[in-house]
Amino acid sequence: MNGKRWVAGVLGGVVAAGLVAGCGTPPPPRAAPGPTAGADSARTAAPVPPHLPYGGAPPSAAAPDGPCPEGGVRLREGAGDAAMGLRVADVQLVNCGAQPYELEGYPEIRVLDRSRTPxxxxxxxxxxxxxxxxxxxDAPPGKVVLRPGQAASVGLVWRNLVTDAERPAAEGWVLEVVPRPGAPRVALELTRSIDLGSTGKLGVGPWSGVTAR
Structure with a gap:
């Protein structure tokens, strides 16, 4: 916007110079207004929230994945949505190894709190x-084969309701997942909690879909 104002000021000065040629030196064009000091500084100084409010995608500038875990796969947090206390989330499993990785059915999932207590x-x-x-x-489970660099997803659903005032509300911040029987357990730290309230129920879908990493 500031650039456009500067150009407009210069063109105005040129036109004025043509009209008064021979009648004296035209006034110099007005200087373009400088940038507003508060706008950029406010954006820079905005605090980063400790975690995402529920819904939407996790931060795109996430920390680097690091070395591929022992089992040849790693977890990533997908998108989430919330409506009237109902939560739906997506967790992705990326094949970071060098061999195809086969999945079938449902993962084994354990939810941990901030101190990694179940x-x-x-x-x-x-x-x-x-x-x-x-x-x-609720789709029937099927077989999914991931080539290196591909990812499958699994859906989670729960309700954030407090139905028992005497029972502390449960909140999970870490997922431990066994992708298939006999595979090493993989952990994922969440940016959005699994805020179960006092319902004590978590629904898990089957492995599905194949996407590029």
Missing amino acids: VEVTVGHGSSGITTGAPAL
């Missing part, structure tokens, strides 16, 4: 008992 929660397959109309979570 959260008391019943993990079930699909959305039954939590919500209805969640096709991605």
Whole structure:
């Protein structure tokens, strides 16, 4: 915007010079206004939140993944959504190894709090008992083969409700996932908590989809 104002000022000065040629030296064009001091400094000084409010995608400028874990796969936090206390989240499993990685069925999932203490929660397959109309979570499980660099996803669903005032609200900040039977456990630190309230239920969908990393 400041650039446009500067150009406009210069053109105005040139036109004025043509009109008064021979009648004296035209006044110099007005200087372009400088940038507003407060706007950029306010954006720079804006504090970074400790974690995302629920919904949307995680930060794009996430920390580097680092070395590929022992099992040849790593976890990434996907998008999330929330409505009237219902939470839906997506977790991705990336094949960071050199060999194809085969998945089938459901992962084994454990939820931990900030101190990595297990959260008391019943993990079930699909959305039954939590919500209805969640096709991605209630789809039949199938086989997914990931080539190096590809990723599969698994959906999570729960409700953030406090139904027992005497029971502390449960909140998970770490997921431990066994992608397939016998595989090493993989951990993922979350930017959005799994805020279960006092419901104690987490629905997990089957592995699905293949995307490029």
